[in-house]
Amino acid sequence: MGTATEAAGKGAGTAPGTAARVALVGVHGFGTHHLRNLERLQAAGAVELVAVADPQPPAPGAVPPSAAIHPGLDELLQAAGDLDLVIVATPIQTHAPLALAALAADAELYLEKPPVASLADFNRLCAAAEDSGRGVQIGFQSLGSHALRAIEELLAAGTIGTLEGISATGRWVRDRAYYKRSRWAGKRSINGVDVVDGVATNPLAHAVATALRIAGARTTADIASVETELYRANDIESDDTSVIRIRTTPGLPITCALTICASESVEPCVTLQGSAGTAVFHYTEDRLSIETAAGRSEKTFGRDDLTENLLAHRATGVPLTSSLLDSGAFMLVLEAVRTAPLPSPIDPAHVRWEGDGDSAHAVVTGIEAALERAGREHATFSELGLPWAVSAPATFDIPAS
Incomplete structure:
Protein backbone atom coordinates (compact mmCIF):
# COMPACT_ATOMS: atom_id res chain seq x y z
CA MET A 1 0.00 0.00 0.00
CA GLY A 2 0.97 3.63 -0.32
CA THR A 3 0.98 6.70 1.86
CA ALA A 4 -2.56 6.22 3.13
CA THR A 5 -1.71 2.78 4.47
CA GLU A 6 1.42 3.99 6.19
CA ALA A 7 -0.40 6.90 7.82
CA ALA A 8 -3.20 4.68 9.05
CA GLY A 9 -0.82 2.20 10.59
CA LYS A 10 1.15 4.87 12.41
CA GLY A 11 -1.50 7.03 13.97
CA ALA A 12 -5.11 6.63 13.01
CA GLY A 13 -6.48 6.56 16.54
CA THR A 14 -7.24 9.25 19.08
CA ALA A 15 -3.53 9.90 19.60
CA PRO A 16 -0.28 8.82 17.95
CA GLY A 17 0.13 5.09 18.40
CA THR A 18 -3.45 4.64 19.65
CA ALA A 19 -5.66 2.21 17.80
CA ALA A 20 -8.89 3.69 16.40
CA ARG A 21 -12.01 2.44 18.16
CA VAL A 22 -14.20 0.89 15.44
CA ALA A 23 -17.74 -0.48 15.32
CA LEU A 24 -19.13 -2.57 12.45
CA VAL A 25 -22.84 -2.55 11.65
CA GLY A 26 -23.74 -5.57 9.54
CA VAL A 27 -21.58 -8.69 9.90
CA HIS A 28 -23.10 -10.83 7.15
CA GLY A 29 -22.91 -10.46 3.38
CA PHE A 30 -20.25 -7.89 2.54
CA GLY A 31 -19.84 -7.33 6.27
CA THR A 32 -17.71 -10.49 6.31
CA HIS A 33 -15.18 -8.69 4.10
CA HIS A 34 -14.99 -5.87 6.62
CA LEU A 35 -14.51 -8.37 9.45
CA ARG A 36 -11.51 -9.87 7.67
CA ASN A 37 -10.09 -6.46 6.88
CA LEU A 38 -10.55 -5.24 10.45
CA GLU A 39 -8.86 -8.40 11.73
CA ARG A 40 -5.86 -7.49 9.56
CA LEU A 41 -5.85 -3.87 10.70
CA GLN A 42 -6.25 -4.88 14.35
CA ALA A 43 -3.26 -7.21 14.07
CA ALA A 44 -1.29 -4.23 12.74
CA GLY A 45 -2.33 -2.11 15.72
CA ALA A 46 -4.29 0.39 13.60
CA VAL A 47 -7.77 -0.38 14.96
CA GLU A 48 -9.63 -2.04 17.79
CA LEU A 49 -12.95 -3.60 16.84
CA VAL A 50 -14.95 -2.54 19.89
CA ALA A 51 -18.41 -3.77 18.92
CA VAL A 52 -20.59 -5.12 16.14
CA ALA A 53 -24.32 -4.82 15.53
CA ASP A 54 -26.61 -7.11 13.56
CA PRO A 55 -30.12 -8.46 14.25
CA GLN A 56 -28.75 -11.84 13.11
CA PRO A 57 -25.90 -12.76 15.45
CA PRO A 58 -22.48 -13.43 13.89
CA ALA A 59 -21.25 -16.97 13.44
CA PRO A 60 -19.26 -18.33 16.40
CA GLY A 61 -15.70 -17.08 16.22
CA ALA A 62 -16.47 -14.54 13.47
CA VAL A 63 -15.69 -11.55 15.69
CA PRO A 64 -12.93 -11.13 18.29
CA PRO A 65 -13.93 -12.15 21.84
CA SER A 66 -13.23 -8.56 22.95
CA ALA A 67 -15.88 -7.13 20.61
CA ALA A 68 -19.34 -6.67 22.10
CA ILE A 69 -22.28 -7.94 20.07
CA HIS A 70 -25.51 -5.91 19.82
CA PRO A 71 -28.76 -6.39 17.88
CA GLY A 72 -28.75 -2.83 16.51
CA LEU A 73 -26.80 0.39 16.22
CA ASP A 74 -28.81 2.21 18.89
CA GLU A 75 -27.88 -0.37 21.50
CA LEU A 76 -24.29 -0.36 20.32
CA LEU A 77 -23.95 3.41 20.58
CA GLN A 78 -25.47 3.44 24.06
CA ALA A 79 -23.01 0.83 25.31
CA ALA A 80 -19.80 1.50 23.39
CA GLY A 81 -18.96 5.04 24.45
CA ASP A 82 -16.78 7.16 22.18
CA LEU A 83 -16.09 5.64 18.78
CA ASP A 84 -13.64 6.83 16.17
CA LEU A 85 -15.16 5.02 13.19
CA VAL A 86 -18.45 3.32 12.35
CA ILE A 87 -18.64 1.02 9.31
CA VAL A 88 -22.13 0.42 7.88
CA ALA A 89 -22.52 -2.68 5.69
CA THR A 90 -26.26 -3.27 5.82
CA PRO A 91 -29.21 -3.46 3.38
CA ILE A 92 -29.56 -0.41 1.14
CA GLN A 93 -32.79 0.87 2.67
CA THR A 94 -31.15 1.10 6.12
CA HIS A 95 -28.15 3.18 5.02
CA ALA A 96 -29.68 6.62 5.55
CA PRO A 97 -30.91 6.22 9.16
CA LEU A 98 -27.81 4.31 10.27
CA ALA A 99 -25.45 6.79 8.63
CA LEU A 100 -27.22 9.73 10.25
CA ALA A 101 -27.04 8.00 13.65
CA ALA A 102 -23.31 7.33 13.25
CA LEU A 103 -22.60 10.97 12.37
CA ALA A 104 -24.71 12.11 15.33
CA ALA A 105 -22.41 9.99 17.52
CA ASP A 106 -19.47 12.10 16.30
CA ALA A 107 -17.73 9.23 14.51
CA GLU A 108 -16.12 9.00 11.11
CA LEU A 109 -18.29 6.94 8.76
CA TYR A 110 -17.57 4.24 6.20
CA LEU A 111 -20.80 3.61 4.28
CA GLU A 112 -21.14 0.78 1.81
CA LYS A 113 -22.41 1.44 -1.70
CA PRO A 114 -24.82 2.67 -2.85
CA PRO A 115 -24.65 5.49 -0.30
CA VAL A 116 -28.42 5.81 0.12
CA ALA A 117 -31.53 4.99 -1.88
CA SER A 118 -32.64 8.46 -3.00
CA LEU A 119 -31.25 11.87 -3.88
CA ALA A 120 -33.27 13.41 -1.05
CA ASP A 121 -31.58 11.13 1.48
CA PHE A 122 -28.22 11.92 -0.11
CA ASN A 123 -28.77 15.64 0.37
CA ARG A 124 -29.81 15.08 3.99
CA LEU A 125 -26.72 12.99 4.61
CA CYS A 126 -24.44 15.58 3.00
CA ALA A 127 -25.90 18.26 5.27
CA ALA A 128 -25.40 16.07 8.34
CA ALA A 129 -21.82 15.28 7.34
CA GLU A 130 -21.04 18.95 6.88
CA ASP A 131 -22.55 19.80 10.27
CA SER A 132 -20.59 17.03 11.98
CA GLY A 133 -17.28 17.83 10.31
CA ARG A 134 -16.62 14.09 10.06
CA GLY A 135 -15.32 12.20 7.06
CA VAL A 136 -17.69 9.95 5.13
CA GLN A 137 -16.15 7.32 2.87
CA ILE A 138 -18.35 5.45 0.38
CA GLY A 139 -17.47 1.83 -0.36
CA PHE A 140 -16.57 2.05 -4.03
CA GLN A 141 -13.41 -0.01 -3.56
CA SER A 142 -12.32 0.25 -7.19
CA LEU A 143 -11.67 3.96 -6.72
CA GLY A 144 -8.66 3.03 -4.60
CA GLY A 302 -1.99 -2.07 -6.60
CA ARG A 303 -4.89 -0.65 -4.63
CA ASP A 304 -5.29 1.46 -1.51
CA ASP A 305 -7.71 0.14 1.11
CA LEU A 306 -10.60 2.55 1.72
CA THR A 307 -10.76 1.88 5.46
CA GLU A 308 -7.09 2.70 5.82
CA ASN A 309 -7.57 5.82 3.71
CA LEU A 310 -10.40 6.97 5.99
CA LEU A 311 -8.24 6.36 9.06
CA ALA A 312 -5.43 8.35 7.45
CA HIS A 313 -7.87 11.13 6.62
CA ARG A 314 -8.90 11.25 10.24
CA ALA A 315 -5.32 11.26 11.48
CA THR A 316 -3.56 13.50 8.98
CA GLY A 317 -6.20 15.06 6.77
CA VAL A 318 -5.27 13.27 3.54
CA PRO A 319 -8.10 13.47 0.99
CA LEU A 320 -10.72 10.75 1.01
CA THR A 321 -10.51 8.42 -1.96
CA SER A 322 -14.29 7.94 -2.26
CA SER A 323 -15.92 10.78 -0.37
CA LEU A 324 -19.66 11.26 0.09
CA LEU A 325 -19.71 14.48 -1.96
CA ASP A 326 -17.78 12.78 -4.75
CA SER A 327 -20.56 10.19 -5.03
CA GLY A 328 -23.01 12.91 -6.08
CA ALA A 329 -22.68 12.06 -9.79
CA PHE A 330 -23.42 8.40 -9.01
CA MET A 331 -26.43 9.44 -6.93
CA LEU A 332 -27.90 11.26 -9.93
CA VAL A 333 -27.70 7.98 -11.83
CA LEU A 334 -29.35 6.14 -8.94
CA GLU A 335 -32.10 8.77 -8.79
CA ALA A 336 -32.66 8.42 -12.53
CA VAL A 337 -33.10 4.67 -12.06
CA ARG A 338 -35.31 5.16 -8.99
CA THR A 339 -37.70 7.51 -10.76
CA ALA A 340 -37.68 5.76 -14.16
Whole structure:
Protein backbone atom coordinates (compact mmCIF):
# COMPACT_ATOMS: atom_id res chain seq x y z
CA MET A 1 0.00 0.00 0.00
CA GLY A 2 0.97 3.63 -0.32
CA THR A 3 0.98 6.70 1.86
CA ALA A 4 -2.56 6.22 3.13
CA THR A 5 -1.71 2.78 4.47
CA GLU A 6 1.42 3.99 6.19
CA ALA A 7 -0.40 6.90 7.82
CA ALA A 8 -3.20 4.68 9.05
CA GLY A 9 -0.82 2.20 10.59
CA LYS A 10 1.15 4.87 12.41
CA GLY A 11 -1.50 7.03 13.97
CA ALA A 12 -5.11 6.63 13.01
CA GLY A 13 -6.48 6.56 16.54
CA THR A 14 -7.24 9.25 19.08
CA ALA A 15 -3.53 9.90 19.60
CA PRO A 16 -0.28 8.82 17.95
CA GLY A 17 0.13 5.09 18.40
CA THR A 18 -3.45 4.64 19.65
CA ALA A 19 -5.66 2.21 17.80
CA ALA A 20 -8.89 3.69 16.40
CA ARG A 21 -12.01 2.44 18.16
CA VAL A 22 -14.20 0.89 15.44
CA ALA A 23 -17.74 -0.48 15.32
CA LEU A 24 -19.13 -2.57 12.45
CA VAL A 25 -22.84 -2.55 11.65
CA GLY A 26 -23.74 -5.57 9.54
CA VAL A 27 -21.58 -8.69 9.90
CA HIS A 28 -23.10 -10.83 7.15
CA GLY A 29 -22.91 -10.46 3.38
CA PHE A 30 -20.25 -7.89 2.54
CA GLY A 31 -19.84 -7.33 6.27
CA THR A 32 -17.71 -10.49 6.31
CA HIS A 33 -15.18 -8.69 4.10
CA HIS A 34 -14.99 -5.87 6.62
CA LEU A 35 -14.51 -8.37 9.45
CA ARG A 36 -11.51 -9.87 7.67
CA ASN A 37 -10.09 -6.46 6.88
CA LEU A 38 -10.55 -5.24 10.45
CA GLU A 39 -8.86 -8.40 11.73
CA ARG A 40 -5.86 -7.49 9.56
CA LEU A 41 -5.85 -3.87 10.70
CA GLN A 42 -6.25 -4.88 14.35
CA ALA A 43 -3.26 -7.21 14.07
CA ALA A 44 -1.29 -4.23 12.74
CA GLY A 45 -2.33 -2.11 15.72
CA ALA A 46 -4.29 0.39 13.60
CA VAL A 47 -7.77 -0.38 14.96
CA GLU A 48 -9.63 -2.04 17.79
CA LEU A 49 -12.95 -3.60 16.84
CA VAL A 50 -14.95 -2.54 19.89
CA ALA A 51 -18.41 -3.77 18.92
CA VAL A 52 -20.59 -5.12 16.14
CA ALA A 53 -24.32 -4.82 15.53
CA ASP A 54 -26.61 -7.11 13.56
CA PRO A 55 -30.12 -8.46 14.25
CA GLN A 56 -28.75 -11.84 13.11
CA PRO A 57 -25.90 -12.76 15.45
CA PRO A 58 -22.48 -13.43 13.89
CA ALA A 59 -21.25 -16.97 13.44
CA PRO A 60 -19.26 -18.33 16.40
CA GLY A 61 -15.70 -17.08 16.22
CA ALA A 62 -16.47 -14.54 13.47
CA VAL A 63 -15.69 -11.55 15.69
CA PRO A 64 -12.93 -11.13 18.29
CA PRO A 65 -13.93 -12.15 21.84
CA SER A 66 -13.23 -8.56 22.95
CA ALA A 67 -15.88 -7.13 20.61
CA ALA A 68 -19.34 -6.67 22.10
CA ILE A 69 -22.28 -7.94 20.07
CA HIS A 70 -25.51 -5.91 19.82
CA PRO A 71 -28.76 -6.39 17.88
CA GLY A 72 -28.75 -2.83 16.51
CA LEU A 73 -26.80 0.39 16.22
CA ASP A 74 -28.81 2.21 18.89
CA GLU A 75 -27.88 -0.37 21.50
CA LEU A 76 -24.29 -0.36 20.32
CA LEU A 77 -23.95 3.41 20.58
CA GLN A 78 -25.47 3.44 24.06
CA ALA A 79 -23.01 0.83 25.31
CA ALA A 80 -19.80 1.50 23.39
CA GLY A 81 -18.96 5.04 24.45
CA ASP A 82 -16.78 7.16 22.18
CA LEU A 83 -16.09 5.64 18.78
CA ASP A 84 -13.64 6.83 16.17
CA LEU A 85 -15.16 5.02 13.19
CA VAL A 86 -18.45 3.32 12.35
CA ILE A 87 -18.64 1.02 9.31
CA VAL A 88 -22.13 0.42 7.88
CA ALA A 89 -22.52 -2.68 5.69
CA THR A 90 -26.26 -3.27 5.82
CA PRO A 91 -29.21 -3.46 3.38
CA ILE A 92 -29.56 -0.41 1.14
CA GLN A 93 -32.79 0.87 2.67
CA THR A 94 -31.15 1.10 6.12
CA HIS A 95 -28.15 3.18 5.02
CA ALA A 96 -29.68 6.62 5.55
CA PRO A 97 -30.91 6.22 9.16
CA LEU A 98 -27.81 4.31 10.27
CA ALA A 99 -25.45 6.79 8.63
CA LEU A 100 -27.22 9.73 10.25
CA ALA A 101 -27.04 8.00 13.65
CA ALA A 102 -23.31 7.33 13.25
CA LEU A 103 -22.60 10.97 12.37
CA ALA A 104 -24.71 12.11 15.33
CA ALA A 105 -22.41 9.99 17.52
CA ASP A 106 -19.47 12.10 16.30
CA ALA A 107 -17.73 9.23 14.51
CA GLU A 108 -16.12 9.00 11.11
CA LEU A 109 -18.29 6.94 8.76
CA TYR A 110 -17.57 4.24 6.20
CA LEU A 111 -20.80 3.61 4.28
CA GLU A 112 -21.14 0.78 1.81
CA LYS A 113 -22.41 1.44 -1.70
CA PRO A 114 -24.82 2.67 -2.85
CA PRO A 115 -24.65 5.49 -0.30
CA VAL A 116 -28.42 5.81 0.12
CA ALA A 117 -31.53 4.99 -1.88
CA SER A 118 -32.64 8.46 -3.00
CA LEU A 119 -31.25 11.87 -3.88
CA ALA A 120 -33.27 13.41 -1.05
CA ASP A 121 -31.58 11.13 1.48
CA PHE A 122 -28.22 11.92 -0.11
CA ASN A 123 -28.77 15.64 0.37
CA ARG A 124 -29.81 15.08 3.99
CA LEU A 125 -26.72 12.99 4.61
CA CYS A 126 -24.44 15.58 3.00
CA ALA A 127 -25.90 18.26 5.27
CA ALA A 128 -25.40 16.07 8.34
CA ALA A 129 -21.82 15.28 7.34
CA GLU A 130 -21.04 18.95 6.88
CA ASP A 131 -22.55 19.80 10.27
CA SER A 132 -20.59 17.03 11.98
CA GLY A 133 -17.28 17.83 10.31
CA ARG A 134 -16.62 14.09 10.06
CA GLY A 135 -15.32 12.20 7.06
CA VAL A 136 -17.69 9.95 5.13
CA GLN A 137 -16.15 7.32 2.87
CA ILE A 138 -18.35 5.45 0.38
CA GLY A 139 -17.47 1.83 -0.36
CA PHE A 140 -16.57 2.05 -4.03
CA GLN A 141 -13.41 -0.01 -3.56
CA SER A 142 -12.32 0.25 -7.19
CA LEU A 143 -11.67 3.96 -6.72
CA GLY A 144 -8.66 3.03 -4.60
CA SER A 145 -6.93 1.45 -7.61
CA HIS A 146 -3.59 2.93 -8.58
CA ALA A 147 -4.62 2.33 -12.18
CA LEU A 148 -6.78 5.45 -12.02
CA ARG A 149 -3.69 7.63 -11.64
CA ALA A 150 -2.12 5.82 -14.60
CA ILE A 151 -5.26 6.54 -16.62
CA GLU A 152 -5.05 10.23 -15.74
CA GLU A 153 -1.44 10.26 -16.91
CA LEU A 154 -2.11 8.48 -20.21
CA LEU A 155 -4.97 10.87 -20.98
CA ALA A 156 -2.81 13.89 -20.16
CA ALA A 157 -0.05 12.50 -22.38
CA GLY A 158 -2.44 11.92 -25.28
CA THR A 159 -1.50 8.25 -25.45
CA ILE A 160 -4.89 7.28 -26.91
CA GLY A 161 -5.51 10.68 -28.49
CA THR A 162 -8.55 12.75 -27.57
CA LEU A 163 -10.98 11.00 -25.22
CA GLU A 164 -14.23 10.67 -27.19
CA GLY A 165 -16.32 8.48 -24.90
CA ILE A 166 -16.36 5.97 -22.06
CA SER A 167 -18.30 2.72 -21.80
CA ALA A 168 -18.80 0.44 -18.82
CA THR A 169 -19.66 -3.16 -19.57
CA GLY A 170 -20.72 -5.69 -16.98
CA ARG A 171 -22.07 -9.18 -17.56
CA TRP A 172 -22.56 -11.39 -14.56
CA VAL A 173 -24.65 -14.40 -13.65
CA ARG A 174 -27.07 -14.30 -10.74
CA ASP A 175 -29.39 -17.23 -10.03
CA ARG A 176 -32.81 -17.52 -8.42
CA ALA A 177 -31.19 -18.02 -5.01
CA TYR A 178 -29.61 -14.56 -5.33
CA TYR A 179 -33.07 -13.02 -5.26
CA LYS A 180 -34.21 -15.21 -2.37
CA ARG A 181 -31.29 -14.34 -0.08
CA SER A 182 -33.12 -11.41 1.53
CA ARG A 183 -36.48 -9.68 1.43
CA TRP A 184 -35.03 -6.58 -0.21
CA ALA A 185 -33.20 -8.35 -3.07
CA GLY A 186 -34.46 -7.17 -6.45
CA LYS A 187 -36.85 -4.65 -4.89
CA ARG A 188 -37.46 -1.06 -5.91
CA SER A 189 -39.09 -0.38 -2.54
CA ILE A 190 -40.44 -2.13 0.55
CA ASN A 191 -43.56 -0.73 2.22
CA GLY A 192 -42.93 2.66 0.63
CA VAL A 193 -39.25 2.76 1.60
CA ASP A 194 -36.86 3.06 -1.36
CA VAL A 195 -34.45 0.19 -1.99
CA VAL A 196 -33.44 0.55 -5.69
CA ASP A 197 -31.66 -2.81 -5.90
CA GLY A 198 -31.06 -2.73 -9.65
CA VAL A 199 -28.14 -3.96 -11.73
CA ALA A 200 -26.63 -0.47 -12.08
CA THR A 201 -27.21 0.61 -8.50
CA ASN A 202 -26.01 -2.44 -6.59
CA PRO A 203 -24.26 -5.50 -8.13
CA LEU A 204 -22.58 -3.54 -10.94
CA ALA A 205 -22.63 -0.12 -9.29
CA HIS A 206 -18.83 -0.14 -9.27
CA ALA A 207 -18.83 -0.13 -13.08
CA VAL A 208 -20.91 3.04 -13.08
CA ALA A 209 -18.92 4.72 -10.30
CA THR A 210 -15.58 3.87 -11.91
CA ALA A 211 -16.64 5.16 -15.32
CA LEU A 212 -17.84 8.40 -13.72
CA ARG A 213 -14.57 8.86 -11.83
CA ILE A 214 -12.48 8.31 -14.96
CA ALA A 215 -14.63 10.89 -16.74
CA GLY A 216 -13.96 13.39 -13.97
CA ALA A 217 -17.63 13.33 -12.93
CA ARG A 218 -17.72 13.40 -9.16
CA THR A 219 -20.43 15.78 -7.97
CA THR A 220 -23.97 16.44 -9.13
CA ALA A 221 -22.71 19.55 -10.96
CA ASP A 222 -20.57 17.36 -13.23
CA ILE A 223 -23.56 15.68 -14.94
CA ALA A 224 -25.56 17.26 -17.77
CA SER A 225 -27.98 14.42 -18.57
CA VAL A 226 -28.94 10.84 -17.67
CA GLU A 227 -31.06 8.47 -19.74
CA THR A 228 -32.16 5.02 -18.65
CA GLU A 229 -33.55 1.98 -20.43
CA LEU A 230 -34.37 -0.72 -17.90
CA TYR A 231 -35.38 -4.35 -18.40
CA ARG A 232 -35.80 -7.52 -16.37
CA ALA A 233 -35.65 -11.17 -17.30
CA ASN A 234 -36.18 -12.32 -13.72
CA ASP A 235 -39.48 -12.08 -11.87
CA ILE A 236 -38.40 -9.09 -9.79
CA GLU A 237 -39.32 -5.43 -9.37
CA SER A 238 -35.97 -3.94 -10.31
CA ASP A 239 -33.89 -4.04 -13.48
CA ASP A 240 -31.41 -6.81 -14.20
CA THR A 241 -30.44 -5.78 -17.77
CA SER A 242 -30.06 -2.10 -18.55
CA VAL A 243 -28.37 0.71 -20.41
CA ILE A 244 -27.61 3.97 -18.60
CA ARG A 245 -26.45 6.77 -20.88
CA ILE A 246 -24.84 9.77 -19.22
CA ARG A 247 -23.39 12.98 -20.59
CA THR A 248 -21.02 14.99 -18.46
CA THR A 249 -21.17 18.76 -18.21
CA PRO A 250 -18.26 19.11 -20.67
CA GLY A 251 -20.17 16.83 -23.06
CA LEU A 252 -18.39 13.46 -22.74
CA PRO A 253 -20.71 10.48 -23.31
CA ILE A 254 -20.64 7.61 -20.80
CA THR A 255 -22.68 4.50 -21.59
CA CYS A 256 -23.11 1.75 -19.02
CA ALA A 257 -24.43 -1.51 -20.51
CA LEU A 258 -25.02 -4.02 -17.74
CA THR A 259 -26.66 -7.36 -17.05
CA ILE A 260 -26.75 -10.12 -14.49
CA CYS A 261 -28.41 -12.38 -17.07
CA ALA A 262 -25.31 -13.44 -19.03
CA SER A 263 -24.40 -16.98 -20.02
CA GLU A 264 -21.27 -16.73 -17.86
CA SER A 265 -19.72 -14.16 -15.55
CA VAL A 266 -16.96 -12.10 -17.12
CA GLU A 267 -14.78 -9.49 -15.44
CA PRO A 268 -16.50 -6.12 -15.90
CA CYS A 269 -14.55 -3.32 -17.51
CA VAL A 270 -14.51 0.36 -18.34
CA THR A 271 -13.34 1.25 -21.85
CA LEU A 272 -11.87 4.61 -22.78
CA GLN A 273 -12.53 5.35 -26.44
CA GLY A 274 -9.81 7.64 -27.80
CA SER A 275 -9.22 9.13 -31.22
CA ALA A 276 -5.92 7.22 -31.44
CA GLY A 277 -6.55 4.10 -29.40
CA THR A 278 -8.36 2.53 -26.48
CA ALA A 279 -7.67 1.76 -22.85
CA VAL A 280 -9.59 -0.94 -21.00
CA PHE A 281 -9.69 -1.01 -17.20
CA HIS A 282 -10.77 -4.30 -15.59
CA TYR A 283 -11.51 -2.71 -12.24
CA THR A 284 -12.02 -5.85 -10.17
CA GLU A 285 -8.50 -6.95 -11.13
CA ASP A 286 -6.85 -3.48 -11.22
CA ARG A 287 -5.70 -4.42 -14.71
CA LEU A 288 -5.24 -1.81 -17.44
CA SER A 289 -4.62 -2.62 -21.10
CA ILE A 290 -3.79 0.00 -23.73
CA GLU A 291 -4.01 -0.47 -27.47
CA THR A 292 -2.75 2.03 -30.04
CA ALA A 293 -1.13 1.93 -33.45
CA ALA A 294 2.17 1.39 -31.63
CA GLY A 295 0.94 -1.88 -30.12
CA ARG A 296 -0.68 -3.27 -26.99
CA SER A 297 0.47 -3.15 -23.38
CA GLU A 298 -1.01 -4.38 -20.12
CA LYS A 299 -0.22 -3.79 -16.47
CA THR A 300 -1.77 -4.75 -13.14
CA PHE A 301 -1.70 -2.16 -10.37
CA GLY A 302 -1.99 -2.07 -6.60
CA ARG A 303 -4.89 -0.65 -4.63
CA ASP A 304 -5.29 1.46 -1.51
CA ASP A 305 -7.71 0.14 1.11
CA LEU A 306 -10.60 2.55 1.72
CA THR A 307 -10.76 1.88 5.46
CA GLU A 308 -7.09 2.70 5.82
CA ASN A 309 -7.57 5.82 3.71
CA LEU A 310 -10.40 6.97 5.99
CA LEU A 311 -8.24 6.36 9.06
CA ALA A 312 -5.43 8.35 7.45
CA HIS A 313 -7.87 11.13 6.62
CA ARG A 314 -8.90 11.25 10.24
CA ALA A 315 -5.32 11.26 11.48
CA THR A 316 -3.56 13.50 8.98
CA GLY A 317 -6.20 15.06 6.77
CA VAL A 318 -5.27 13.27 3.54
CA PRO A 319 -8.10 13.47 0.99
CA LEU A 320 -10.72 10.75 1.01
CA THR A 321 -10.51 8.42 -1.96
CA SER A 322 -14.29 7.94 -2.26
CA SER A 323 -15.92 10.78 -0.37
CA LEU A 324 -19.66 11.26 0.09
CA LEU A 325 -19.71 14.48 -1.96
CA ASP A 326 -17.78 12.78 -4.75
CA SER A 327 -20.56 10.19 -5.03
CA GLY A 328 -23.01 12.91 -6.08
CA ALA A 329 -22.68 12.06 -9.79
CA PHE A 330 -23.42 8.40 -9.01
CA MET A 331 -26.43 9.44 -6.93
CA LEU A 332 -27.90 11.26 -9.93
CA VAL A 333 -27.70 7.98 -11.83
CA LEU A 334 -29.35 6.14 -8.94
CA GLU A 335 -32.10 8.77 -8.79
CA ALA A 336 -32.66 8.42 -12.53
CA VAL A 337 -33.10 4.67 -12.06
CA ARG A 338 -35.31 5.16 -8.99
CA THR A 339 -37.70 7.51 -10.76
CA ALA A 340 -37.68 5.76 -14.16
CA PRO A 341 -40.68 3.78 -15.40
CA LEU A 342 -40.90 0.20 -14.16
CA PRO A 343 -38.42 -2.10 -15.91
CA SER A 344 -39.91 -3.76 -18.98
CA PRO A 345 -40.17 -7.56 -18.80
CA ILE A 346 -38.10 -9.26 -21.49
CA ASP A 347 -40.25 -11.54 -23.64
CA PRO A 348 -39.63 -15.12 -22.41
CA ALA A 349 -39.06 -16.11 -26.03
CA HIS A 350 -35.73 -14.27 -25.77
CA VAL A 351 -34.74 -15.75 -22.39
CA ARG A 352 -33.41 -19.21 -21.68
CA TRP A 353 -32.90 -20.73 -18.26
CA GLU A 354 -29.80 -22.69 -17.36
CA GLY A 355 -29.56 -24.91 -14.28
CA ASP A 356 -32.22 -26.28 -11.97
CA GLY A 357 -34.18 -25.03 -8.99
CA ASP A 358 -32.68 -22.12 -7.10
CA SER A 359 -29.46 -22.59 -9.06
CA ALA A 360 -31.19 -21.75 -12.33
CA HIS A 361 -30.30 -18.43 -13.93
CA ALA A 362 -31.78 -16.43 -16.77
CA VAL A 363 -29.78 -15.79 -19.93
CA VAL A 364 -30.95 -13.11 -22.35
CA THR A 365 -30.40 -14.28 -25.91
CA GLY A 366 -27.48 -12.48 -27.55
CA ILE A 367 -26.87 -10.23 -24.54
CA GLU A 368 -23.07 -10.31 -24.84
CA ALA A 369 -23.10 -8.83 -28.36
CA ALA A 370 -25.82 -6.38 -27.35
CA LEU A 371 -23.79 -5.03 -24.44
CA GLU A 372 -20.69 -4.65 -26.59
CA ARG A 373 -22.61 -2.77 -29.30
CA ALA A 374 -24.39 -0.53 -26.81
CA GLY A 375 -21.10 0.57 -25.30
CA ARG A 376 -19.31 0.99 -28.61
CA GLU A 377 -22.14 2.91 -30.29
CA HIS A 378 -23.44 4.71 -27.16
CA ALA A 379 -26.87 3.35 -27.99
CA THR A 380 -29.68 1.84 -25.95
CA PHE A 381 -31.13 -1.60 -26.62
CA SER A 382 -34.17 -0.16 -28.39
CA GLU A 383 -31.98 2.06 -30.56
CA LEU A 384 -30.05 -1.06 -31.56
CA GLY A 385 -33.34 -2.62 -32.68
CA LEU A 386 -33.12 -5.68 -30.43
CA PRO A 387 -36.30 -7.77 -30.73
CA TRP A 388 -37.05 -7.75 -27.00
CA ALA A 389 -36.29 -4.04 -26.46
CA VAL A 390 -39.75 -2.50 -26.31
CA SER A 391 -38.99 0.63 -24.24
CA ALA A 392 -37.67 3.99 -25.31
CA PRO A 393 -34.95 5.61 -23.20
CA ALA A 394 -36.31 7.68 -20.31
CA THR A 395 -34.72 11.08 -19.73
CA PHE A 396 -34.14 12.13 -16.15
CA ASP A 397 -34.75 15.76 -15.25
CA ILE A 398 -31.69 16.80 -13.27
CA PRO A 399 -32.70 18.99 -10.31
CA ALA A 400 -31.39 22.54 -10.29
CA SER A 401 -28.49 22.86 -7.88
